[in-house]
Amino acid sequence: MKILLPETVLTILHTLNAAGFPSYVVGGPVRDLLRGKTPADWDMTTAAKPEQVMALFDKTIPTGIKHGTVTVLIGGEPFEVTTFRVDGTYADHRRPEQVVFTDDITADLSRRDFTMNAMAYHPETGLCDPFGGQDDIERGLIRSVGDPMVRFDEDALRMMRAVRFAAQTGFAIHEDILEAIKKQAGLLSAVSFERVRDELMKILLSDRPDMIEILHETGLLAQVIPEFDRCFWVEQHTKYHCYDVGHHSIEVLKHVPKDAVLRLAALLHDVAKPDAKTTDEQGVDHFKGHDAAGVLLADEILTRLRIDNHTKDAVLHLIRFHDSRPAATKRSVRRAMAAVGRDVFLALLALMRADAMGQAPAHGRESLERYDAVEALYHEIVQAQDAVSVAELAINGRDLLELGISGVAVGDALQRALDYVLEHPEQNQKAVLLEGIKNKIF
Numbered sequence: 001m002k003i004l005l006p007e008t009v010l011t012i013l014h015t016l017n018a019a020g021f022p023s024y025v026v027g028g029p030v031r032d033l034l035r036g037k038t039p040a041d042w043d044m045t046t047a048a049k050p051e052q053v054m055a056l057f058d059k060t061i062p063t064g065i066k067h068g069t070v071t072v073l074i075g076g077e078p079f080e081v082t083t084f085r086v087d088g089t090y091a092d093h094r095r096p097e098q099v100v101f102t103d104d105i106t107a108d109l110s111r112r113d114f115t116m117n118a119m120a121y122h123p124e125t126g127l128c129d130p131f132g133g134q135d136d137i138e139r140g141l142i143r144s145v146g147d148p149m150v151r152f153d154e155d156a157l158r159m160m161r162a163v164r165f166a167a168q169t170g171f172a173i174h175e176d177i178l179e180a181i182k183k184q185a186g187l188l189s190a191v192s193f194e195r196v197r198d199e200l201m202k203i204l205l206s207d208r209p210d211m212i213e214i215l216h217e218t219g220l221l222a223q224v225i226p227e228f229d230r231c232f233w234v235e236q237h238t239k240y241h242c243y244d245v246g247h248h249s250i251e252v253l254k255h256v257p258k259d260a261v262l263r264l265a266a267l268l269h270d271v272a273k274p275d276a277k278t279t280d281e282q283g284v285d286h287f288k289g290h291d292a293a294g295v296l297l298a299d300e301i302l303t304r305l306r307i308d309n310h311t312k313d314a315v316l317h318l319i320r321f322h323d324s325r326p327a328a329t330k331r332s333v334r335r336a337m338a339a340v341g342r343d344v345f346l347a348l349l350a351l352m353r354a355d356a357m358g359q360a361p362a363h364g365r366e367s368l369e370r371y372d373a374v375e376a377l378y379h380e381i382v383q384a385q386d387a388v389s390v391a392e393l394a395i396n397g398r399d400l401l402e403l404g405i406s407g408v409a410v411g412d413a414l415q416r417a418l419d420y421v422l423e424h425p426e427q428n429q430k431a432v433l434l435e436g437i438k439n440k441i442f
Helices: 007-018 028-034 050-056 105-109 133-139 148-154 157-169 175-190 193-204 209-218 220-224 226-233 245-255 260-268 290-304 309-321 330-340 342-357 361-384 397-402 408-423 430-438
Strands: 023-026 043-046 060-064 069-074 077-083 085-087 099-101 120-122 126-128
Touching: 007 023, 007 043, 007 050, 007 069, 007 077, 023 028, 023 105, 028 120, 028 133, 050 060, 050 069, 050 077, 060 077, 085 105, 105 120, 105 126, 148 157, 148 175, 157 175, 157 193, 157 209, 157 220, 175 209, 175 220, 193 209, 193 260, 209 220, 209 245, 220 226, 226 245, 226 290, 245 260, 245 342, 260 290, 260 309, 260 342, 290 309, 309 330, 309 342, 330 342, 330 361, 330 408, 342 361, 397 408, 397 430, 408 430
Parallel strands: 043 077
Antiparallel strands: 023 043, 023 120, 060 069, 069 077, 085 099, 120 126
């Protein structure tokens, strides 16, 4: 078979070949090309040692000399070139203690995680596929190179990668891999939260965020977010729900846009329900205060996962208001916009819509109809330029200082003016508001 490669990649391969070093495009780029996808980056492997690679190119960076990796710069574009190698022992379930360079491409491919990642290609010699990766891609199957127990013992993050690849490709995970993960899920504790977070976010931002359920079924979720994992055992006996808390959250995940803030908010919006659950004498479950408690618990989870503060704050904001359910009236929508913020109201509405789609069908349909009406009113309010924040009022702090109002009284007066304008948007006029404050009308 023939695969078209960029001229820059061909230049690197030909330079190495001309110097007597067999070289190939390897791993992810080959997998992507066989799937008809454009590779995000280009990795190459060669029989040349790192110092030999660096001697052949004008601009290089010794990215990972210890492990045989050199970054070659062609026109400012980076390409990783790694020497054929065999990994030594893995003492910490994360990385080999040492590597041994080799001139055998098959030996190099044999150390890789999954068959679809253990292929190499050269335009003259064709595809090198000793483990059947091409067949597995055609079958839509994720299969390990050799014994998955050994592969996961070497690098525990490979368990998360298996689920991530399934989420990104839509492939099935071989049963041997799933069984190995169930037996070795506890090894994930040896991996840094940053590496785990990166794989988790790739799953959440894929076309199949519902693969989070596979993390639960294999025991990985209990290692990553035990607070959410327990939600799969919390039933919701109410007229509003037809799923347990965990599966409800999975349904919500499936129906929010592919956005980091929304996907994290969907995942964690009900994470405190296990703590908030009570059951009345009629056997009906209640979850009073789960939204406020969820903000605190989600804060702990996102901090532990090293989620950046900007994203974390945005997620917590949506969780705080996800159960607010504004009525389909302009007054209610204006007040909701004031509480949540004009700029994030549509994101909250997207989360609430998805929340409704994960509920009992009859109740969900009713909620969705209301949210359609709420969104229409939102656009009318935006079009009319109604004020929904203190900053949008026709008066400001300087105006109140001229009235002799100072200190904390300024903020109180502006808030009272906003409350009035939320009810009477047409009254957002400087003279009207100053008169109302001066005469204590509001």
